[in-house]
Amino acid sequence: METKKENIVKIDLSDIESVADAIRDGITTVELLAEYLDADIVNDCLVLQGSPIFACDEGGESMEFSGETTPGDAAQEYVDDGDWVEDTQTRYFRVSTWRQGVSASGEIRDVNRRQNDILLEAQPPTSDECGDDHKWVAHYDIVGGIRDNPGVWYNGGGLTMTEVCTGCGMGRHIDTWADDGYGGYYTHEEYILDEFQDAIQDKDEDEHEDETEDEAA
Numbered sequence: 001m002e003t004k005k006e007n008i009v010k011i012d013l014s015d016i017e018s019v020a021d022a023i024r025d026g027i028t029t030v031e032l033l034a035e036y037l038d039a040d041i042v043n044d045c046l047v048l049q050g051s052p053i054f055a056c057d058e059g060g061e062s063m064e065f066s067g068e069t070t071p072g073d074a075a076q077e078y079v080d081d082g083d084w085v086e087d088t089q090t091r092y093f094r095v096s097t098w099r100q101g102v103s104a105s106g107e108i109r110d111v112n113r114r115q116n117d118i119l120l121e122a123q124p125p126t127s128d129e130c131g132d133d134h135k136w137v138a139h140y141d142i143v144g145g146i147r148d149n150p151g152v153w154y155n156g157g158g159l160t161m162t163e164v165c166t167g168c169g170m171g172r173h174i175d176t177w178a179d180d181g182y183g184g185y186y187t188h189e190e191y192i193l194d195e196f197q198d199a200i201q202d203k204d205e206d207e208h209e210d211e212t213e214d215e216a217a
């Protein structure tokens, strides 16, 4: 079987399956095609120009993105386009990205595989009292801790911080040393609706009583 350049024009070069078939059938080789197309050889495989990037998180379904994008952008898009439930806490994703190439034996293989760490930021839920305009404070009486720095604790390599919204009693928890499950750490944020509602009401009543006492005196 000839492997001359003339044979290359007979191959549908936009289709990786056709390219793989041609290489498997000995019509051409990875090296010849790479030279002819000025294409890259990655992990001993021919990667066609403009070939798509695939992205997938653990247990998810893979999605295909334009070859014009970067692996990092494809991973970000994969997370942004996801149909996630209300994000009241930071979500950590480890997204794999890869391209496909054709090996010397005409096999289609995953190449350029890498891991991309993507964080989906938490959003405080709206409340009847505040809408989206919460007022975050760390009242010692409510969140505890030490008087000079209420609501703050050391946590291994970082800090955890608890705050409360004085408008609706929502809790905000920040952990600057959250375990990502892969040996790394990230900043985790979580909002809990009505968490301190009773404490806020008690505090309002106490303050009101103080005022009444002041007036009486």
Ligand SMILES: [Zn+2]
Binding pocket: 127, 129, 130, 133, 134, 135, 165, 166, 167, 168, 169, 170
């Ligand atoms: Zn609020």
